[in-house]
Amino acid sequence: MSDVTASGAPVAEPKVETPFRRFVSEFFASKTATLGLVVFTIIALLAILAPWIAPQNPYDLAQLDIMDGRLEPGAVGGSGITHWLGTDDQGRDMLSGIIYGLRISLLVGAGSALIACLVGASLGLLAAYAGGRTDSVIMRVVDLQLSFPTILAALMILAFLGKGILNVVIALVIVEWAYYARTVRGSALVERNKEYIEAARCLALPTRRILFGHLFPNCLPPLIVVGTMQVARAIALEATLSFLGLGVPITEPSLGLLIANGFEYMLSGKYWISFYPGIALLVTIVSINLVGDHLRDVLNPRLKK
């Protein structure tokens, strides 16, 4: 910042260090985190581009041949497709099934995390900003929510609502919002007493604008870290619920449901129906966690040397 001209405008140098650029270069300094991001990007692209990439549409019954059921990985089916990861009991190509399953898993995971983040962050901000009774009521509910294991709360909600993608998203939002609320409240309580908020109050800005325009952006770093980790958790939880038969319906199988479908064949040695969707789930969760773990180091100023 030493290159300041007489008029006061900074010289447009190509390599000015902005906080964002510093963040990017620090993030890519870690090889494992970069790998995680690359792998996750590939997975996300696979999921988004599923109809154009998958060898067959596993839910178009016209393309399925029951005679191709439970083929081993690498076998060539009746329609001439090589099933690199084998087929399931309906004769579906497992690779296609996994790519389409990723779609549902990512959609539910990311969607629920996003909604939970919106709900949780708003309530957390409100609690920190309003304080007093509002704060204690919101945080009491958060404490209560966090004292019950997520799986139990999700189970309870799905027992009431029944199966369905929307119901799973609702259940995940209800069990996850508390994590966001607690995180945002924690950082907002620190930020609230800083001078810029005082200045904004003195300017008599509307509360809404102080909350979302000034307070919220400064609470973002920890929220991003928690959000990343929660996406992985949501995907794992959705897979678990679907595996138990309480999650997504059979017509829209996520990875968890694919694994459940192959479970009965596993005991007779036909491992691939469960095994490969499991690997896809594992790679997805681990890649997100690698990114999140490193984000925590980069975004937390206390950990900086």
Next chain:
Amino acid sequence: MTVYLLRRILQSFMVLVAMSIIVFVGVYAVGDPVEILISPDADQLERERAIRALGLDLPLWEQYLVFVQRALQGDLGRSFVFNEPALQIILQRMPATLELAFGSMFLSILIGLPLGLYAGLKPDSVASKTIMAGSILGFSLPTFWVGLMLIMVFAVQLGWLPSTGRGETATLFGLQWSFLTANGLAHILMPAFNLALFKISLVIRLTRAGVRETMLMDYVKFARAKGLSQNRVIFVHVFKNILIPVVTVVGLELGSTIAFSVVTESVFAWPGMGKLIIDSINVLDRPVIVAYLMIIVLMFIVINLVVDILYSVLDPRVRLEAKA
């Protein structure tokens, strides 16, 4: 202290009431029990009589009061599937779940302590880094998938361990236990390990952190200066001090272990409460669902209450904060 205790108990009681309302409204108001309870052939008169007999014509709050009144007498309804009192069915399955939960807590200490100790004593070795990376996997992998992989490797490929059920059981204190017979022990090993995964990672991390902290303490230096052997310093002096927090945390995990046994029991077909609730949800056996949820909620409230009271006994700061 007494005021704090009373206040905390009152709070727990209010939570229990709130949860019972949620469970009651959730189960009884969302679905229509008439559809399930009354045969479709019944005519209008029979239907009305049945509705009145079941108390379904009362307003919801009166139905709730009846539900509470019966629940207090230990009557949580009869299972549609087993035609037995729901509470009795759940209590019958409870020993299996508790056995699995305690088995997994035991395993988590047995496996996690030595690994954590090693990782804490030699933090820079390759083995320690592998242990720590493994503990991250233990935190992030879905339990059910690890369970499937265990079955695939040890039951299907190698054929070493049985994949389902409790195996032979022996009777102790009038209850059936698997761990008393060799066959039962083989059956419990995989599910207990599967359920223990998360806690093993937890114990490894706690032990490692504890060891690294304790090794720098003056009393350890003094013990060394006294000329005690390395083994004696580690296993007597250091160990004693790290054991307390580790055991406390594992104990606190009891509740969530019982909750997560839902997954493990389903994978390994372990006949406990967890498998029962999943089966009941799938066949819409409402009384069993309600009874299970109420028991588990009660269990959690009691566990949380005990933990809070223990903390306030152990750490006076908590008490002072509550007073202020």
